[in-house]
Amino acid sequence: MLLNYSQTGQGPNVVLIHGLFGSLDNLNIIAKALSEHFTVTNVDLRNHGHSFHDDAMDYPTMANDILALMDHLGITDTHLVGHSMGGKVAMQVAMLAEQRVNRLVVLDISPVAYHARHEAIIHGLNAVSKSPQLNSRSEADKLMAQDIDEPGVRQFLLKSLTKNSESRFTWRFNLAVIAANYNKITSNINETHSCLCDTLFIKGNNSDYILPEHKSAILRCFPKAKAKVINGAGHWLHAEKPQAVNRSIIDFLQ
Structure with a gap:
């Protein structure tokens, strides 16, 4: 591929x-x-x-x-x-x-x-992934703000938020694989x-x-x-x- x-x-x-x-x-x-x-x-x-x-x-x-x-x-x-x-x-x-x-x-x-420095980001991204009632990007931003203080970081991440075939918000990047391989990435x-x-x-x-x-x-x-x-x-x-x-x-x- x-x-x-x-x-x-x-x-x-x-x-x-x-x-x-x-x-x-x-x-x-x-x-x-x-x-x-x-x-x-x-x-x-x-x-x-x-x-x-x-x-x-x-x-x-x-x-x-x-x-x-x-x-x-x-x-x-x-x-x-x-x-x-x-x-x-x-x-x-x-x-x-x-x-x-x-x-x-x-x-x-x-x-x-x-050293690991993205734990809060991964937690915030997972919170969005696991939210079944997410209706807007602004709601995703508010949800991530519980873990990610910097507005600029949240706006950067939100660029990868998209809707799937079922019209549910999802991350374009493969969050599960990134989290599973985080030790290799760092x-x-x-x-x-x-x-x-x-x-x-x-x-x-x-x-x-x-x-x-x-x-x-x-x-x-x-x-x-x-x-x-x-x-x-x-x-x-x-x-x-x-x-x-x-x-x-x-x-x-x-």
Whole structure:
């Protein structure tokens, strides 16, 4: 099975990979900017967006999904840009097929294992899934607010709320599989060797996803890694500071 994707632009190839609970729409602001210089392939990861649902969800498996799509599209080599979980998928692609990755951009994530930090989100999402009398998105928002304080996070999640064939609200992402594989999602990438592709890690200065103690792991995996900090941005740096992030990506890839 192939991942759902969209393509825009002309020029050297760039593949964009979104994060957990997201979809390709989340990176459209990057896709639009890059499409002026590159052929941009924006993907929905498995169990997300309009891509297929499957019980397996680990980084080598998700990386092989990207490689299979590249094969299908005739993309022999490409730049990769990934945010959060998508950044880990991009790093895993580079580990599995370094010769097919020209340059790698990782948005606000390290190759390390993380402590669980989405329990409240998963609880709130499950509350919506288990509510049989849900009549509107605003009701879903109020229900999630019992677990998820940040309105911006709830609005991001609500982008994946849709109606099924029975006109009941349901999540487009595969919540059950994501929850079952959460330990794999928060784990480190499968480090097979030191990848020598040119790599840029972009961090939001208000985010705690890339920390000083991650430096040794980053340089062990990607010895040629460089870093860029976006001031005034958190984990959702591409949404909070799109011009600065897009400029940093384009400058690095060109």
